[in-house]
Amino acid sequence: MAMLEDRLSTTFVDGVWIAPESRFRPTLLEDYEGGPIAPQDTSQGLNYQIWALSYALNGDIILTPETTGLPVTVLPTVLGCEQISFCFDQNGRPSVVYIIGGSCFLYWYDSVLANFTTDEFTGIFSAMLSMDDKRAAESAVNDILWWYTKLTGPGQYSLYHRRQRDRFQTEFLMKTGCLAYMSRAGMHDGLRGKISTRAGI
Numbered sequence: 001m002a003m004l005e006d007r008l009s010t011t012f013v014d015g016v017w018i019a020p021e022s023r024f025r026p027t028l029l030e031d032y033e034g035g036p037i038a039p040q041d042t043s044q045g046l047n048y049q050i051w052a053l054s055y056a057l058n059g060d061i062i063l064t065p066e067t068t069g070l071p072v073t074v075l076p077t078v079l080g081c082e083q084i085s086f087c088f089d090q091n092g093r094p095s096v097v098y099i100i101g102g103s104c105f106l107y108w109y110d111s112v113l114a115n116f117t118t119d120e121f122t123g124i125f126s127a128m129l130s131m132d133d134k135r136a137a138e139s140a141v142n143d144i145l146w147w148y149t150k151l152t153g154p155g156q157y158s159l160y161h162r163r164q165r166d167r168f169q170t171e172f173l174m175k176t177g178c179l180a181y182m183s184r185a186g187m188h189d190g191l192r193g194k195i196s197t198r199a200g201i
Contacts, residue, residue: 015188020050021130028083028126028181028201029055034134036092038069046088046134053086053096063094075107085128085182089144089164097127097146106146106168119168124148125157130185132193147185147195149178159197 016022020032034047049067053074056062061075061084074086074094083099093116095108104124110117127148134142144164152158159175162168179197188194 013190013192015190015192015194017184017194018187018189021184021186021188021194025183029081031085031128033087033131035065035088035094038065038092039063039072039088039094040092042090042092046090046092046131051086051088053084055081055084061096061098083126085185087129087131087144089131090142095129095144095164097129097148099124099127104148108144108164108168110167112167123150125151126181126197128182128185128195130193133187133191145185145193147174147182149180149182149197151180152176157197159195 020034023032025031031053033051035049035051036042036046037044037048049065052064052066054062054064059077059079060073061078062071062073064071074096078098080100081098084096086094086096088094089109093109097104097106102122104121104127105118107116107118130145132143132145146162146168148160149157150160157178157180158173159178161172161174162170179199181198181201183196183198185195
């Protein structure tokens with residue numbers, strides 16, 4: 001689903017978050033997303049069940065299905081994570097963004113490389129991933145959106161996004177003067193994209 005003119009809507013259209021985006025993240029080391037019956041298995045669609053992403057004491061980043069299946073370690077022994085978020089791509093492959101110190105890392109499947117890769121970015125304060133529209137009817141045009149904030153002045157934060165169709169190479173400034181931490185990103189019941197930020201952890 002294209003983001004018209006690469007900007008936020010100028011007309012506010014509110015709605016109720018669709019589960020699991022309706023869940024509040026108690027910490028920035030967990031995340032929830034609708035996904036397939038199993039990683040890389042889209043036979044039941046991209047929204048068959050809710051998956052939880054968690055960070056283990058040994059540094060493993062783990063995906064756990066809530067309906068059927070077993071936990072899967074996506075990234076082993078990633079020490080020092082401060083924030084994590086994830087979503088699935090069109091083929092049910094998990095993408096994960098995580099922050100360690102002053103660096104942000106994006107783990108994703110790059111179709112050009114035909115493999116998973118991890119890219120490092122600096123200057124990012126808080127980040128989340130979302131699939132803009134998981135409905136089967138939108139499978140030809142849906143996209144992974146990467147939302148993040150940057151400190152752009154004393155106590156001042158701005159919101160940016162990148163997207164999968166650009167291989168996450170192009171940065172778009174979406175809003176100045178936002179709160180520091182990404183809180184939620186997804187769709188509401190009016191089938192519009194919605195994001196929120198918060199001041200503290």
